[in-house]
Amino acid sequence: MINHLQDLAQAVKDGDNKKARSLTRQLLAEGIPIDLLVEKGLTEPLNSLNSKCTIDDFSLLEIFLAGRAMMDVLEVISNSGQKVVRPLPEMTVILGTIKDDLHDLGKHIVSIFFSLAGLKVIDLGKDVEPQKFVQAAIEYKADCIAVSSLLTITAQYAKEIRRLATHCGLNDITIIAGGAGFRLASRKYLGVDFVARDVFAGLDYLLSLGRRKKNYDQTS
Ligand code: B12
Structure with missing residues (x-):
């Protein structure tokens, strides 16, 4: 093998x-x-x-x-009918590569594996303005925004997503980031909940959230 x-x-x-x-x-x-x-x-x-x-x-x-x-x-x-064995709760994810970045191969992988795991993925493509992520999140009542970047210089735009989301009242939305462009940036600097090493780390993070949500529901 x-x-x-x-x-x-x-x-x-x-x-x-x-x-x-x-x-x-x-x-x-x-x-x-x-x-x-x-x-x-x-x-x-x-x-x-x-x-x-x-x-x-x-x-x-x-x-x-x-x-x-x-x-x-x-x-x-x-x-191949292969299942990504990480059953996730129903979740809508807005996905895109951030403004000024045309790299989209990694984003394709994310789109495919998130979909195979049962998530509803709205793929906005590449070179996406920060406000487009937030507008789409509102339109689709999304649970998560997933942003990809391969260019270090674009971290400044990714930061904008949290600010705009909060401005629009999306205080609880989960934001995750991935791709080599974010590898050196901290979660805190980017204003995101999680910086994923790879697509599967991103999936595992969303799964852990689902479990927490479920526990919370049971105690309320
Ligand atoms: C392919 C490639 C290109 C292709 C892109 C084709 C395409 N359609 O995507 C082309 C030739 C167009 C290109 C152009 C450029 N590139 Co280029 N490119 C690459 C290269 C060689 C591979 C990237 C890639 O696709 N990797 C494979 C994928 C599968 O990996 P990945 O993206 O990391 O994704 C994985 C994870 O990170 C994760 N992931 C990714 N996003 C997300 C998001 C979330 C939410 C989650 C959970 C996970 C996740 O999922 C994937 C699987 O696990 C890299 C080298 C490198 N080391 O990264 C340079 C690289 C990214 N490019 C670079 C540069 C400089 C450029 C150009 C500026 C070159 C130029 N002088 O014009 C332009 C940029 C134009 C622009 N405005 O965007 C630099 C960036 C440097 C930096 N630190 O900013 C790199 C690092 C090369 C280098 N060492 O110089 N590039």
Whole structure:
């Protein structure tokens, strides 16, 4: 299984989507844990293309092909009927990549796995203004806003979401953040409830909230 996982990581990195699809089917048949597949087979190889985003070595084509292979792998996982074994209470989540940030591969993963876990996800896309998150939360009566960022510089906009939400009376809304852009920012600085290391940490956090809510209901 480990060899196949390494091969999948290489196929994604090389942008070989056919090979990536077939290795994913094989790994699922072998019973690989989904978190391991996503971390080692998708996130790490994509992130290792770091240098392709620098002036010296910029290569949109390589990143595009790797991104396509990643999306193909996600499609295979979605169609496999695989359940993300984290049953969550009914919850509506507003999801988006923050203003000025066009990275959306990680957000796609979040959208797919949150949906597979039974959450209702309203995906606003990328380059989303802070007020759009709050407007959508009001429109859909959401329980949670989930914001993604890969660019460190955009933390300033993410901070705005809590301020605007409070201004609109959404005092209890849960806000979670994820993506490399927030990795060095504290929960307190961002004004969010949780900064997720990965998609599954985000899911686990929402699950823990659901349990707390349930206990609270029982005592009231
Ligand atoms: C792919 C990529 C691109 C692609 C994006 C394609 C796309 N459609 O997304 C392209 C080529 C377009 C691109 C452009 C640029 N990029 Co770029 N890019 C990357 C790269 C190589 C991989 C990112 C990725 O998709 N990773 C794979 C995904 C699956 O991982 P992930 O996003 O972290 O998501 C996981 C978790 O973090 C989590 N997650 C993510 N969001 C959320 C949200 C919530 C709520 C939760 C719970 C979880 C969660 O879920 C995922 C699975 O667990 C990174 C390198 C890196 N180390 O991150 C650079 C990187 C992010 N890019 C960078 C830069 C500088 C740029 C450009 C400015 C380059 C330029 N000079 O133009 C532009 C930005 C344009 C813009 N305005 O946005 C820098 C950012 C530096 C910084 N600290 O700010 C990086 C780190 C590269 C580097 N070392 O220089 N990039």
